[in-house]
Amino acid sequence: MLPLEGITVVAVEQAVAAPFCSSRLADAGAHVIKVERPEGDFARGYDAAAKGQSSYFVWLNRGKDSVVIDLATKEGRDELEKLIAGADVLLQNLKPGSMDKLGFSLERLRKDHPGLICCTITGYGDDGPYAHRKAYDLLIQAESGLASITGGPEGASRVGMSIVDVATGATAHAAILEALIGRSRTAKGADIRISMFDVMAEWLTVPLLNAEAGQPPTRMGLAHPSIAPYGVFRSKDGREILISIQSEREWKKFCADVLGQPELPNDPRFANMVERVKNRALTDSTVGERFAAVTRDELLQRLADADIAFAEVNTMADLSGHPHLRRIAVDTPNGVVSYPAPAPIMVGEDRHYGAVPGIGEHQERPGAPRPKAKSS
Numbered sequence: 608m609l610p611l612e613g614i615t616v617v618a619v620e621q622a623v624a625a626p627f628c629s630s631r632l633a634d635a636g637a638h639v640i641k642v643e644r645p646e647g648d649f650a651r652g653y654d655a656a657a658k659g660q661s662s663y664f665v666w667l668n669r670g671k672d673s674v675v676i677d678l679a680t681k682e683g684r685d686e687l688e689k690l691i692a693g694a695d696v697l698l699q700n701l702k703p704g705s706m707d708k709l710g711f712s713l714e715r716l717r718k719d720h721p722g723l724i725c726c727t728i729t730g731y732g733d734d735g736p737y738a739h740r741k742a743y744d745l746l747i748q749a750e751s752g753l754a755s756i757t758g759g760p761e762g763a764s765r766v767g768m769s770i771v772d773v774a775t776g777a778t779a780h781a782a783i784l785e786a787l788i789g790r791s792r793t794a795k796g797a798d799i800r801i802s803m804f805d806v807m808a809e810w811l812t813v814p815l816l817n818a819e820a821g822q823p824p825t826r827m828g829l830a831h832p833s834i835a836p837y838g839v840f841r842s843k844d845g846r847e848i849l850i851s852i853q854s855e856r857e858w859k860k861f862c863a864d865v866l867g868q869p870e871l872p873n874d875p876r877f878a879n880m881v882e883r884v885k886n887r888a889l890t891d892s893t894v895g896e897r898f899a900a901v902t903r904d905e906l907l908q909r910l911a912d913a914d915i916a917f918a919e920v921n922t923m924a925d926l927s928g929h930p931h932l933r934r935i936a937v938d939t940p941n942g943v944v945s946y947p948a949p950a951p952i953m954v955g956e957d958r959h960y961g962a963v964p965g966i967g968e969h970q971e972r973p974g975a976p977r978p979k980a981k982s983s
Contacts, residue, residue: 670961
């Protein structure tokens with residue numbers, strides 16, 4: 608038996624943040640009823656990379672029932688009311704104020720359904736000058752300051768995946784699980800409010816505190832602001848290798864066994880971390896010259912033998928064939944799609960993953976059994 612079997616989640620959701628959360632609840636056995644507008648979740652149209660279907664939608668909507676409800680009609684609102692009456696969790700990330708205008712204010716829902724756990728995802732929260740702004744991942748990357756510390760000296764950059772959405776969805780998932788544990792003890796529901804801006808601001812605590820202390824972080828690409836050498840160096844055959852030296856013991860080992868220069872730590876310019884950071888250009892050029900004289904395979908062997916932390920700067924093609932990449936196979940309307948497995952491994956438990964629904968696939972039977980899931 609999965610931990611959330613018997614729990615019903617009504618997800619009035621779209622895009623990425625809320626679907627990320629509800630997909631994890633579905634993985635754990637919850638019956639997730641995804642409420643879609645007549646034209647469907649707009650994430651269904653983001654791309655066509657997964658057998659002609661949106662990669663976002665296939666990734667984030669496995670194991671859910673899809674029902675189409677036109678909330679602009681009384682009949683649609685009545686249908687949603689019935690679903691909520693039988694739910695344990697209501698998750699929604701519509702435009703701020705939308706649910707209130709439709710007659711589903713949190714105050715009314717909490718009064719009518721005291722055991723209901725409501726989780727509302729917004730861009731900027733309920734109050735403040737930006738509360739009614741639309742908010743998407745890249746907008747929050749920019750507004751929160753994340754983009755200002757991402758990229759290289761030439762300019763700000765976005766993180767190369769939907770980090771704000773995923774972080775928000777993961778935060779909502781954890782909060783809902785906390786609320787379910789709390790309800791099991793008190794029988795009381797919860798009113799959870801999560802803003803994308805709050806999530807990202809908290810994740811930016813370290814660079815914010817440094818900036819407020821007079822040391823604003825600068826964009827350094829794949830380098831580290833307070834550690835050297837910690838960055839990318841190119842091998843003789845042109846492969847990029849990222850190394851990280853965290854201690855003086857590692858530095859001495861690195862100089863002797865990888866660079867073949869055991870005397871280097873005796874140079875005052877390289878004697879400790881503070882000096883190496885102060886002389887970063889010289890530190891990096893010294894390491895870079897030695898790396899450029901050795902092939903990738905030999906460098907990786909030297910680094911491994913010396914127990915130095917390193918990684919290759921891989922592409923998505925490299926990830927596709929990576930020896931540590933775990934995959935799951937998920938049924939979709941266009942056939943089975945294989946993609947990276949969820950990170951948690953439940954030892955001794957054979958976790959299953961449900962099918963991705965077609966739009967309105969469960970319209971007539973939102974409580975009916977779903978198709979048999981694929982095993983991981």
